[in-house]
Amino acid sequence: MVNNYRIEQDSMGSKEIPASVYYGIQTLRATENFPISGIKPLATYVDACILIKKATAIANRELGCINQDISQAIVQAADEILEGSLRDQFVVDVYQAGAGTSHHMNVNEVLANRALEILGEEKGNYKRVSPNDHVNYGQSTNDVIPTAIRIGALLALDQTLYPALDKAIASVQQKAEEFQDIVKSGRTHMQDAVPVRLGEGFKAWSQILMEHKRRIEAAAQDLYQLGLGGSATGTGLNTHPNYRHRVAELLAESIGKPLQPAPHLMAAMQSMSPFVSVSGSLRNLAQDLVKISHDLRLMDSGPQTGFKEIQLPAVQPGSSIMPGKYNPVMAEMTSMVCFQVMGYDTAIAFAAQAGQLELNVMMPLIAYDLIHSIEILGNTIDSLSKRCLAGITARRDRCLAYAEGSLALVTALNTHIGYLKAAEVAKKSLETDKSIRAIVLEEGLMDENQLAAVLDLEKMSNLPESNN
Structure with missing residues (x-):
């Protein structure tokens, strides 16, 4: 130590390192080389890396590759970090050396x-405990980082996205039951369509979200196969023959997933396709979430000049100049996050095809964008559920007025007076501002009892039994 510094040396020379920090010379070089975004590694990604290092320290001790005291010290250090200590020591920018060597x-x-x-x-x-010879024994950036992306994504899905989706599904299912008896006008092409039940619209959303969760879970199964143990190029150089199996077992125990060594370690290190698949399923969810959030905004539009069929909870004032204005801010935020996820998916797709030969050097971008997508989607859905979906109320009278005034009611007359005659009725109703009922009765096309049965909004808006 020299004053407040220590001197560290690597293959390129020596540098002064602040005595207080726990990172070393290679990290310092990275901070000097990559002052790019100020974005540091996600906490979940750090957790994934630390879990890997803990598992490798245990496996290498069991296999006689590193001494017991060194292994135990590494494991203790890993546990401390997992419990929250030293988090400020992970300082390398997301945009860094290819493959993630700096991180x-x-x-x-x-x-x-x-x-x-x-x-x-x-x-x-480092003669006693070396970052390279002990902490990194039998490992390479090239097999650790793709494994960390897998572990990080699985952690984020379990901790953030899946619970949020379950909460949202429960919220919209509750509203579906609450609103099942409310008839409203359907709309296609943003024009009047035949009546629907407000509750069925919410039930449709719950089905959509359930199907998205199923798709994401299916895509995530590809993350269970680990290339860890492949070392630099997938050949397993400098690793114990049993290492890859034991470290997969330890990681499986730590996160509660059926992890196993990939059938071909080189393939697992080269191909980013599992991450593209999961990202694509997230993009797919984001696209439907945008649609749902836009529907919420339309149905809540007004209060005097829009649909105002539902009332979203007011969570904050909506204008710096217009008093008493409240905006659908949770739905607006949802769309913005979803657009970001779609952008991340595009970046991941470009990065995944940019590998050459035995390595994809774009993994730092994939790691951040994939895990961040999962976490911001999960946080968004959780907030949308708590601050919007759970508090939605219906404007029953307004829904019924739109349903009864819709020209699309004439559709129910098709099988009784024919499509062309029904079209004439609709046209005359629009021109004269008379109701469809009045015109049909005036022209003697049907009697009152027939018409009442045909234009029964309750029956018209019922779904077939198989859809309920």
């Missing part, structure tokens, strides 16, 4: 220096 070494150095402290040594004494 990977940041993780290795922090664990090594904390392990040294646990063993009573000074930080930087």
Whole structure:
């Protein structure tokens, strides 16, 4: 140590490292090389990397590859970080060295220096605990980072997205039951259409969200196969023959998923297709969420000059100049997040095809965009459920007025007076502002009892039994 610095050396030379920090020389070089966005690694991604390092330290100790005291110190350091300590030590920008080497070494150095402290040594004494020779024993950025993306995505799905989707599904199902007896005008092409039940619209949304969750879960199964153990190029150089199996078992225990070594380690390291598949399923969900959020805004539009068939909860004032104005801000926010997820999906697709030979060097971008997509979608859906969906109320009278005044009611007359005659009735109703009922009776096309039975809004808006 020299004053407030320690001297560290790598293959390119030596540098002064602030004595207080736990990262080392390679991390410092990365911070100097990549002052790009100020965006640091996501906490979930750090968790994934630390879980991998903990599992590898245990496996390598069991297999006799590193000493027990070093392994135990690395494991203790990993547990401390997983519990929340040293989080400010992961400092490398998202946009960094290809494949994620800079972030990977940041993780290795922090664990090594904390392990040294646990063993009573000074930080930087890498002869006792080395970031490369001990923390990274039998590993490479090239197999650790794609594994970390898998683990991070699985953690984010379980911790954030799936619970939020379950909550949203429950919220819209409750509203479906609450609004099932309310008849409203259907709309196609933004024009009047035959009547529907307000509750059935919410039931449709719940079905859509359930199907999206199923698709995401199916895509996520490809994340269970790990390339960890492939080392630099998938050949397993410098690893114990049983290492890849044991480390997969340990990681499976830690996150509660049926993880296993990939059938071909080189393939698992080269192809980003599992991440593209999961990202595509997220984009698919985002597209329907945009549609739902736009529907909510339309149905709540007004209060005097729009549809105003439903009332979304007012959560904050809506204007800096117009008093008493409230906006559908939760639905607006939802659309913005979904657009970001769609953008991330495009970036992931470009990055996934940009690998060459034995490595895809665009993995840092994929890691951030995929995990961030999962987390912001989950947080968005959770907020939408709590601050919007759960508090929606219906404007029953307005819904019924639109349904009764819709020209599309004439559709029910087709099988009784014919399509062309029904079209004439609709045209005359629009020109004279008379109701369809009045015109049909005036022209003697049907008697009152027939017409009442045909234009029964309750029957017209019922779905077939198989859809209920």
